[in-house]
Amino acid sequence: MTTPKSADAGQPLPNAKLGPAQAGDIAANRKAVILIVEDNAIIRMGAVDLVVHAGYEALEASNAEEAIRLLEARTDIVLVFTDVGMPGTMDGIKLAHHIRNRWPPVKLIVASGRSIIEQSRLPEGSHFFPKPYSDGTIVEQMRRMLAPIETRQES
């Protein structure tokens, strides 16, 4: 249950999945890269969809280990949007702390169905949303967090 190639056979999305080549084609205006970490394939697809439609490039991982491998391999990830409850040795909260320590500039958005306990255990500066989140709210938060970066890149 890792990266689904194309679950939606009907209408493949342009630029949806890991497509650095395509993204590079629009060389002039490079898109900000957002990494989605979520073990549930349907929710992950939904998150990829919302990120791509918001005009960003999406990378996906189904657990924390995969996410860390991607962060080590690529230097262009500016924001990680992660779930909390995931199989593996590290949950989303540990992942968030690990990222904050090792890649401090990377912005963090965390979502979970366990809204009560988790908010307080997250690193400073990360943003928490209870599930189910509304796509609009998440996109708004991403824009807010990425606005300084994007303006810097444009100038």
Next chain:
Amino acid sequence: MASVSASHLEAASTLAVVVSSNEPLLFLTDDLRVIVVSASFCRTFQIDPATVSGKLLSEIGAGEWDMPKLNSLLQATAAGSAQIEAYEIDLKRAGQKIRQLVVNARVLEDGDPDRTRLLVAVADVTDARADARQKDDLIRDKAILMQEVQHRVANSLQIIASVLMQSARRVQSEEARGHLHDAHNRVMSIAAVQRHLAKSGVENVSLQTYFTQLSDSLGASMISDKDRLSIVVSVDDSVVKSDISISLGLIVTELVINALKHAFPQERSGKISVDYRSHGQEWTLSVRDDGVGMGDSAAKAGLGTGIVEALARNLQSDISVTDANPGTLVSVTHLADVIDNVPAAA
């Protein structure tokens, strides 16, 4: 009824009271020698009543009452320098489980200043403690289970919301997309109550908090230009049962969606006000917009209207739609003890 002043004689009535006490009692001299113990003490701690009189506390039974800490506390009590109140101590006996005891001791005040005697109550709380612990465990288990259920519900709602949004982005028809967005908003509306309940852990929902959450969520998903359109919530401190809050929340969802869709055509700007007041059994929920008004396009029997009517019927309330000039005011009103024989058939 003479209490003779001879060295070892106690008033018969005092002895009788001690012996017949329901709570295990020890009656001791100031050097911790047993004068008498209650029958309940012997029964509870399996001590032969015939063997105890005149012995030191540390000698009775098989010596299990020889507890240095207890002894020193009792001596201090006898000397008047301490008072034992609910002192907890473990009683250890060979071949038996440890019993948890709560000891209370005081000097007997019977107007005889020359002879100090102690009245010691010993309660065995082992079983009561175990019961309490089991109850705590049950409560904790239940809380964990509730959290687990709520977590799963939240995840399931997320799956539904994700699927609806993905479909909405893919469909070609503007109308179908609208319906999918509406469905998404209905799911989010129920999710907001769910979340509210998970947080407060009670069956009651504060409408002020809930409607605010709800309109924030509707605004985030349906209003692209926040300078143009806004939703204002004004609710008193009403608290309602969760099932009622779900119905009220869905009515608000439908009416707000409706206003956002129809009241502000051609980039018209404006405000939607959600208002709730209650007085005793009576309440009024209203959603008002300052948009274009209904004109002659009134009574459109969309899905939204049907849902609102059904929900209002559930709440035994009436809907009124009036021209707010500008805009439209929809009120749902529940009066105390309206005719309760609402027709069951739909």
